[in-house]
Amino acid sequence: MVMPVTPDLRDLFGIEHPIIQAPMAGSTTPELVAAVSNAGGLGSIGMWMMTPEQIREAIGKIRALTDRPFNVNLFAGGWESRDVDPGTTLDILRRVHKELGLSEPAVPAPFEVPFQAQIDAIIEARPPMFSFTFGMPDGATMKRLKEAGITTSGTATTVTEAKLLVDAGVDAVVAQGSEAGGHRGTFAGSIDDAMIGTMALVPQVVDEVSVPVIAAGGIMDGRGIVAAMALGARASQMGTAFLICDEASVPAVHRKVLRQSPGENVTITRAFSGRNARGIVNEFIDAWHGQEDRTLPFPLQNVATRDMRAAAATRDDPRYLALWAGQGAALAREPMPASRLMQELVQEIEVARASVTGR
Amino acid sequence: MVMPVTPDLRDLFGIEHPIIQAPMAGSTTPELVAAVSNAGGLGSIGMWMMTPEQIREAIGKIRALTDRPFNVNLFAGGWESRDVDPGTTLDILRRVHKELGLSEPAVPAPFEVPFQAQIDAIIEARPPMFSFTFGMPDGATMKRLKEAGITTSGTATTVTEAKLLVDAGVDAVVAQGSEAGGHRGTFAGSIDDAMIGTMALVPQVVDEVSVPVIAAGGIMDGRGIVAAMALGARASQMGTAFLICDEASVPAVHRKVLRQSPGENVTITRAFSGRNARGIVNEFIDAWHGQEDRTLPFPLQNVATRDMRAAAATRDDPRYLALWAGQGAALAREPMPASRLMQELVQEIEVARASVTGR
Numbered sequence: 001m002v003m004p005v006t007p008d009l010r011d012l013f014g015i016e017h018p019i020i021q022a023p024m025a026g027s028t029t030p031e032l033v034a035a036v037s038n039a040g041g042l043g044s045i046g047m048w049m050m051t052p053e054q055i056r057e058a059i060g061k062i063r064a065l066t067d068r069p070f071n072v073n074l075f076a077g078g079w080e081s082r083d084v085d086p087g088t089t090l091d092i093l094r095r096v097h098k099e100l101g102l103s104e105p106a107v108p109a110p111f112e113v114p115f116q117a118q119i120d121a122i123i124e125a126r127p128p129m130f131s132f133t134f135g136m137p138d139g140a141t142m143k144r145l146k147e148a149g150i151t152t153s154g155t156a157t158t159v160t161e162a163k164l165l166v167d168a169g170v171d172a173v174v175a176q177g178s179e180a181g182g183h184r185g186t187f188a189g190s191i192d193d194a195m196i197g198t199m200a201l202v203p204q205v206v207d208e209v210s211v212p213v214i215a216a217g218g219i220m221d222g223r224g225i226v227a228a229m230a231l232g233a234r235a236s237q238m239g240t241a242f243l244i245c246d247e248a249s250v251p252a253v254h255r256k257v258l259r260q261s262p263g264e265n266v267t268i269t270r271a272f273s274g275r276n277a278r279g280i281v282n283e284f285i286d287a288w289h290g291q292e293d294r295t296l297p298f299p300l301q302n303v304a305t306r307d308m309r310a311a312a313a314t315r316d317d318p319r320y321l322a323l324w325a326g327q328g329a330a331l332a333r334e335p336m337p338a339s340r341l342m343q344e345l346v347q348e349i350e351v352a353r354a355s356v357t358g359r
Numbered sequence: 360m361v362m363p364v365t366p367d368l369r370d371l372f373g374i375e376h377p378i379i380q381a382p383m384a385g386s387t388t389p390e391l392v393a394a395v396s397n398a399g400g401l402g403s404i405g406m407w408m409m410t411p412e413q414i415r416e417a418i419g420k421i422r423a424l425t426d427r428p429f430n431v432n433l434f435a436g437g438w439e440s441r442d443v444d445p446g447t448t449l450d451i452l453r454r455v456h457k458e459l460g461l462s463e464p465a466v467p468a469p470f471e472v473p474f475q476a477q478i479d480a481i482i483e484a485r486p487p488m489f490s491f492t493f494g495m496p497d498g499a500t501m502k503r504l505k506e507a508g509i510t511t512s513g514t515a516t517t518v519t520e521a522k523l524l525v526d527a528g529v530d531a532v533v534a535q536g537s538e539a540g541g542h543r544g545t546f547a548g549s550i551d552d553a554m555i556g557t558m559a560l561v562p563q564v565v566d567e568v569s570v571p572v573i574a575a576g577g578i579m580d581g582r583g584i585v586a587a588m589a590l591g592a593r594a595s596q597m598g599t600a601f602l603i604c605d606e607a608s609v610p611a612v613h614r615k616v617l618r619q620s621p622g623e624n625v626t627i628t629r630a631f632s633g634r635n636a637r638g639i640v641n642e643f644i645d646a647w648h649g650q651e652d653r654t655l656p657f658p659l660q661n662v663a664t665r666d667m668r669a670a671a672a673t674r675d676d677p678r679y680l681a682l683w684a685g686q687g688a689a690l691a692r693e694p695m696p697a698s699r700l701m702q703e704l705v706q707e708i709e710v711a712r713a714s715v716t717g718r
Binding site for chain 1: 517549552554556559562577578579580582583585587588589590622623685686711714715
């Protein structure tokens with residue numbers, strides 16, 4: 001029997017189950033978001049690479065597919081100004097481009113991510129929830145979000161960051177443990193110091209902040225969801241687990257290698273975007289070994305590697321894809337619709353609950 | 360009301376509560392071990408630095424204090440043969456020795472840890488349980504342990520290591536997540552790759568091995584214990600949480616700084632022993648920044664830093680102590696007897712169990 005949801009979860013996020021599908025930019029689609037939300041979880045979509053027009057369109061599509069709450073996400077900072085010689089990037093890309101039959105790689109021109117225009121589009125569209133990573137919107141923006149009735153959450157990788165977010169006025173904090181796949185959310189202090197495991201991070205954040213905490217990092221099934229609840233989290237945010245969903249925008253080979261990748265094969269790299277992110281070790285990451293401080297600054301490196309990643313995706317070639325994944329990747333399932341994954345997770349929650357009570 | 364212990368836990372380890380006090384060599388005492396075991400947990404003592412005579416004596420003392428099961432631990436490998444110039448160690452120690460009024464530091468002569476003689480002493484003394492770290496005893500030794508009726512467990516930091524341990528014949532596997540304090544147990548593959556968080560490591564090990572799994576790393580209270588149970592672990596091994604016990608052999612300042620050390624202040628270092636271990640950042644660790652590959656090989660660096668650590672302990676000087684701690688250090692309690700800590704943990708388990716069921 002499915003246990004009743006705790007009332008505060010419904011009040012907070014309007015959802016039935018303590019499951020948030022992580023806003024993985026590039027891998028999430030309106031279809032995935034809607035399927036998760038329709039199944040009683042919270043679907044999320046990553047929008048940092050979108051124009052304001054694309055943001056409006058995506059939110060419109062989600063609304064057409066569900067009347068349940070959903071979440072949209074932006075990077076609220078993290079734009080780097082490191083002054084780097086592009087030589088290493090060009091050398092490495094030249095070899096790969098040649099192999100893939102692509103034209104000569106180029107150094108992308110510096111550009112600004114139109115964060116204020118993105119925020120304006122979001123506030124105008126009024127999604128039920130907005131989450132952000134890599135820092136915090138300024139006070140005026142936080143005020144506008146609140147006035148628009150949008151529930152906000154921010155990503156913390158340390159207790160210090162969690163407190164900064166609460167001071168900024170978030171409604172919830174995502175505590176991102178070191179196990180998490182994709183980009184590290186660290187925005188205050190050193191990335192090396194902020195590699196705190198979910199088991200240690202979540203209860204420390206829970207004890208130090210006044211808002212609900214969402215656990216993220218290494219959570220792949222009902223066992224992890226119940227573990228996060230035991231640690232004091234109100235919900236679990238899961239990325240890697242949802243990559244296999246039919247509705248996700250993920251190359252087939254990426255879905256497949258997840259299950260073949262034990263924790264020791266999932267590493268932190270700057271090779272793909274210029275910013276630290278966790279993915280499955282492959283040839284491109286190996287090519288950068290020992291010289292990752294020579295990537296272009298984020299997000300320029302992301303632009304520089306775009307043609308390579310697109311070509312690799314077309315060919316289903318795992319060597320040059322950003323195979324984002326958390327340390328729980330090997331627990332990923334066979335491809336299935338998000339609605340079925342949600343069903344399985346909800347059933348597993350009951351099994352895990354029973355396992356800790358002996359009932 | 361305290362839930363009945365699952366029968367297999369009593370069958371396996373003969374304990375009432377799913378709590379194992381970690382065998383922290385140097386910090387554990389017969390008094391601590393006995394207090395934990397008498398309270399229904401499993402006390403453990405680290406013996407790698409002991410002579411066979413000291414091993415016999417310590418086991419005798421524990422037996423005099425409890426008739427409950429307890430666990431003894433050795434390092435079953437990990438002796439390094441790196442060829443290192445001792446210059447950096449001597450330079451750094453010279454400065455510290457001068458400040459502490461100690462005589463000129465010396466390069467310790469290479470020596471062999473008498474593992475076979477230690478094992479012989481343990482098999483002769485027949486403790487109920489024997490655990491090991493940094494590798495595995497050979498087949499003949501495993502056979503002798505089994506014939507002596509001693510329950511064995513080994514430490515794994517990856518699924519690969521867990522499988523190796525099961526193949527070697529262990530009765531249980533300790534899955535040590537990256538959060539854990541003190542020495543990393545990694546014995547197969549690279550230490551950098553084996554930094555897998557408890558949340559991701561435990562369920563992967565549970566799914567891949569046929570023996571009971573003990574979770575370790577970042578577990579500080581009943582929330583963590585119940586979280587580990589949800590992940591499929593039969594018990595939790597906790598180190599940092601027990602450092603504050605009156606019966607532990609830990610300088611007062613070490614107990615105190617735990618609570619003041621959020622996860623981002625707890626790092627991995629080779630500075631103290633030559634082998635990677637997690638502790639609270641201090642002056643000595645900082646002095647080694649960027650040159651940790653120049654420490655003497657383990658355990659020579661441990662011997663080289665011994666006088667410094669002893670002097671710092673006498674003065675309660677945190678700058679030159681090995682302040683071993685996991686990433687959950689800030690959740691440590693005020694000093695108290697181990698019996699009271701066990702009581703608190705058992706009560707917290709019930710609260711955390713209730714929190715995941717909504718009851």
